[in-house]
Amino acid sequence: MIKALRLLLGAPSRQRMRWARRHRYAWVAFALVVALAVLLLWPLSRRFAGADEVTVVAVGDMACDPTDPDMKRSTRETGDRCRQQAVSDLAVAADPDILLALGDLQHEVPTVEAYRTVYGPSYGRLRDRTVPVFGNQEYKAPEASSFLTYFGERVRDPRGYWSEQIGQWHLVVLNSNCSIVTGGCGTGSPQQTWLAADLAANSRRCVIAAWHHPRWSSGIAGADDRTAALYRTLYTNRVDLVLSGHDAQYERFGPLNDAGRADERGVRQFVVGTGGQAHYRPEDPVPEGEPTAEFTEYDYHGVLVLTLRTDSYSWKFDALESNRAVLDEGTARCT
Structure with missing residues (x-):
């Protein structure tokens, strides 16, 4: 055998x-x-x-400088400053598919050592899920060098603007440092021209944009006209959402057209400058003629949690140490 x-x-x-x-x-x-x-x-x-449902945590204005005296005021009782560790715990607990970091990630001068000792142990836990947006603090290092070094391949274009897909959504990242980015942000600039072409070629129904300086805001910096042409391009192409940081509050606007008027086909803006560095109330009211938000919160740090679905989205603002963990929430369909 x-x-x-x-x-x-x-x-x-x-x-x-x-x-x-x-x-x-x-x-x-x-x-x-x-x-x-x-x-x-x-x-x-x-x-x-290309999942049908994706979780995005969005927040900006995050980590304090390691030498900032406010590092000793990191409890609500002592000043509620430099709360990056506690706020990042909220972000980590949400287990997002994407952390959309809305600029000013590391204050005050974003050195490599600051990224290592402050940002790294806090939000850096989500580095490999982060889409990093250029803020003004990033450029306090020459040509945003430490930011580019830390995030490496997570920055898809060193100019600060690009697009990518998140689940069934199209994401556009833009650079609102208009005095630094080549050609600025106005109509006909390289960035605005690229944006118009990118959105014209997009086949996804739902679109989200992110840049650092908000077009509309009740905060200390207020509305920023420099991004008007970019916002107009979003509106013309029926983009659903634009997310920003810079001002140290949480704010949700209703859908607005490029003139800041209510429009059911307009762009909804969130301001989420509540990542831990500081929060504060403005001294002056919103100037007459500018839009007012549907919801504003000046007193708490926190993160915006978005659930992006095939043809809709929901949001909630998870606040740090509030009597109510979720201060604002809702759902809307894509335009």
């Missing part, structure tokens, strides 16, 4: 069988490595494979 089997298999097959027996442990090890790789990579494929 054995002789017949050997004749059936032939010499080359017998040699392969002997080789396999001698190397069976190597095969077992190889199989285990493949299985481990599948287990590790499956969550990543789940996050970035």
Whole structure:
């Protein structure tokens, strides 16, 4: 019987069988490595494979300078400053697919050491899920060098504007540092021209944009006319959302047209400058003629949690140490 089997298999097959027996442990090890790789990579494929529902945490104005005296005021009782660790805990707990970091990530001068010792242990826990937006603090290092070094491949274009897909949504990241970005932000600038072409080519129904300086705001910096042409381009192309930071409050506007008037087909703006560095109330009211928000919160740090679905989105503002964990929430359909 054995002789017949050997004749059936032939010499080359017998040699392969002997080789396999001698190397069976190597095969077992190889199989285990493949299985481990599948287990590790499956969550990543789940996050970035065009899922029908995606969770985004959005926030800006985050980590204090390591030498900031306010680092000693990091409780609500002592001043509620430099709360980056506690606010980042909210972000981590949400387990987002994406952390949309809305600029001014590391104050005051964003050195490599500051990223290592302050931003890294807090929001840096989500570095590999972060879409980083250029704020004005980033440019306090020459050409935003420390920001670019820290985030590396997470910055898709060093000019500060690009687009990518998040689940079923199209995301546009823009650079609102209009005096620094080449050509500025006005009509016909390289950035605005690129934006118009990108949105014209987009086939996704739902679109979200992000830049640092808000077009509309009741905060200390107020409305920023420099981004008017970018906002107008969003409105013309029926973009659903634009997210910003810079001013140290949470604020949600209703859908607005490019003149700041209510429009059901307009762009809804969120201001989320509540990432831990500070929060404060403005001294002056909103100037006459400028839009007022549907909801504003000046007194709490926190993060905006968005759930992006195929044709709709929901939002909630998770506030730090508030009597109500969620201060603002709602749902809307894409335009």
